[in-house]
Amino acid sequence: MSDTKLSRRNMVKVGVGAAIGAAAATSAGTRRRTSAAVRRQEEVQLTFAGIKMFGPDQINAVLRDFEAANPGIKVQYIELPTPNNSTEVHTYLVNSLNAKNGEPDVFTQDCIWIPEFGGAGLSLPLDDFITEEDKAAYFPGLIETCTWDGKTVGWPWFVDGGFLYYRKDLLDKYSLAAPKSWDELTNAAQEIVSKEGNAELQGFLWQAKQAEVLVCDWVEFLGSAGGSTLTGLDVTINNDAGNQALQFMHDLIYDLKITPEAVLTYDEEPSRQPFTGGNAVFLRNWSYVYNLAQDPAESKVVDKVAFEPLPHFPDGKSTSCLGGYQFGLNASSKHPEEAFKLIEFLSSPESQKRYALEIAIAPTRTAVYDDPELKEKNPFMVGLKEVFTGSTPRPVHPAYPQMSLAMQSGLSAALANQTGVKEALDDIAQQLKDIIG
């Protein structure tokens, strides 16, 4: 399935070829015409597989600008689904990169897949194209995420992270400050919910659906207790910090009762809707929520929402899970140099500023946050710089997706009362050890 090492495969291909040859004839004609056209103009044709952001037009506009700046290179845009369909994006990349025919030349990938494609030799190390100076322009956490086995196998595009959104109007009403610790958050939520007398009002919403987002929330709770899933290649998920974090997540639902049991089914949107509908005090979510909360068509809490870094335990520090999509260069690309030119263009300061202004995605170059125009037009985003500087990656390992599945299943079991907290963590730890080998 992964490559052409199995000799039987070629046999299969020949057979299939004979069988559907007739059907293929028509479109083979189309293909020949296209390649003839390419030869005539002596152009390099690149393909760029990028996730859909807000509309297709912004990305296309940037690509056209690239073509204008680089005569002789044409770029075809393959639109992949949005990040909330990240599994489909991953599937597309697994299929197309493993086909090893050089398409797409440049692709966008969730930061958690970078070591995976890098370790499998499917994305090209970029070290010949870049210098240490280039790397220094970006958030250090992102460069760490883009590096596997000492090689730079991805290049930053945009960054995201988890924050605490809260209802400023409600906190003000009861003279409460934005919480810095989990205790403060708990007390504030309990006080407001009991005094408001709104049966629909929830204290604190986060995401515990058995999905990738559960691991993101976990990284944040765990970091806020001073722990981490892996320390180097040692599994440290089931130490005291781990137990404290998972026990707290469990308590939020069943003991402190400021989080409804429904979070067990929530990913990003189901948790966002009650908050912008005016029915939650606190929400953990990504940066996309802020603009929605300020949009009168979407939100009942316009101008009533503020954000802070997530709270922490006495022993830990506020932690934001590092997210975002980054660029990759297909190892089978027939035009790696032109392809890197495209990556360079797409991640240039000018392009990053443009994304930040036009489609509100956060720059990975630290200098862009100091841009006066951006400061004026999107102060919210500029305010995030501090959070992104300290954001925490999920375990950086080629087998991360496999680890994530084990964590999703184990954490969900503990939160749904199928197993005890300690038991769940020990079980996850054993699975992670087996995966690392």
Add this chain to the structure above:
Amino acid sequence: MRHRYSEHLFAFALLLPAFVLIVAVALMPASETLWTSLHKVSMILPGSDFIGLGNYERLLRDGRFWNAWRNTLYFTAASVALETLIGLAIALVLSQNFPLRGLVRAAVLVPWAIPTVVSSRLWGLIFNTDFGLANYLLRSAGILESNKNWLGEIGWALNVTVLVDVWKTTPFMALLIMAGLSTIPGDLYEAARVDGANMLQRFFQITVPLLLPVMLVAVMLRALDAFRVFDVIYVMTGGGPADSTEVMSTLTYKILFSATQFGYGSTLAGAMFITLLGVSLVFLYALRNRLEVD
């Protein structure tokens, strides 16, 4: 003798186009998957070792597999049984003459016409704990005292996905049974009535036996489909909470495309194949007389 050979040749000629397609687009890729299932191969590790049935041995010891296998069997049995009963009821009603029948028939097909990806989301909203229509209606009617966490509660989540699947695919059953009913000659009922058979007798002595072959085929096709359920689960629960809605397809998808363990993932696909081959053989045995050419 020559006549029989020409009939054989004619039959094979008629089958050729169908088999070319099936072999090229389904059987070849499937045998490739089966072949891969005999290897230890994953995207992130170099090489590919032939390990015979090693992956299958591992499968038998894998708790995740057995959990998904049980959930899938439960899902299939529950949803196909409900669909058959409801589908039969709907088909019987829609075979009668009544005003606006055409509209009602079209209405019945609406669930089948909504893309599964969308209908799963729609039902996800309806079963939302806090602002879902289901909780609202049940509370208004006094059936529920407080909001129920339908998709977050082990024991309920899988049953809710069964309900959604039943809603979505009952039209398939109803339509096939309706078409089956239409081939039963009306004269038979006439004759039975003359002989004094009552409604129930007519149903069990004419309708049921004559409908059985079509129904068995419909049940088999639905069972093969329900066993591969993917979208409903994937969109509504992602397999959770605590793997309580994990089915074979979602597990296979996770292992193949998230964990990129191509060998072991193909083994899961192989296990589905073996299970369904068994199911099909049972149906084929039940149908063998109905399928013989006299």
Add this chain to the structure above:
Amino acid sequence: MATTPSSPALLPVSGEKGAVTVGTRSLSSRRAVTILGKVLFALLALLIVIWSVGPFLWMMITSIKPDRDLATLPPILPTEITFNHYGALFETRPFYRYIINSTIVSVATTLVCLLIGSLAGYAFGRLRFPGRLPLLLAVLVVSMFPQISIVAPIYRMFQQRGLLNTYEALIIPYNAFALPLAIWILTSFFRSIPVELEDASRVDGTTRLGALFRVILPLSLPGLFTTAILVFIAAWNEFLFALTFTTSIDHQTIPVGIALLPAMYHVPWGNIAAASTLVTLPLVVLVLILQRWIVQGIVAGALKG
């Protein structure tokens, strides 16, 4: 509606000959039973309609609610009606393009599948040849693999043939996956047609193929239309292959178009509901047209003649 001589009279009410067998009772009590039966029957029909259409109506209501009201209940009915969601579908990109693509792919799939499926169904249902049962089983093998496990091999195959991002890339696999359904249904329908009818036409000198097209197919119209509806809608709704094998709006179908509506994490449920309403209505109309042919008792009529 055409006459339906064969409508099996199984329930208390069925038009002209739906009288319940109540021979010994008095006329007035018989009438009472009939009326009661009619009411019960109407209630049953209503229940069926609510069960089928209720959730769809809920989606339609959602599609005209402003987004900010989506996460609160009550009210059930919108306090404010907006058509922004429908407008938004055509603002960012030509949504009709997906509808055209889906129509082309689904119609082609249905026609090819009915043709190929009928030929095979005739062979399985009417002809004697070695290996019938194993071959019938082999047809089903298609339905024994999770589609996700064979997407990758098909993808590579199409890529080598330059078939990616064409209509064929969808029509070919849709046909392969719809064929088991078509073949099994048509086989069982063809078998239910009395052999005498075919023999009669053969005596008149018609070839076997001629008999298929002139006798068997017309008599199997309910089966053919049923199969057509099932195959058409399956192709109309398929997501995984469409997502994997097509990468631009030139060939992408509706489910992919709907999946591409969200932006980042934000799922514009109002827009999705509007899109789904929009693409479901033509199917309802289609079914309304086709369903006339589904149940007509053609076999019975033919036998009488």
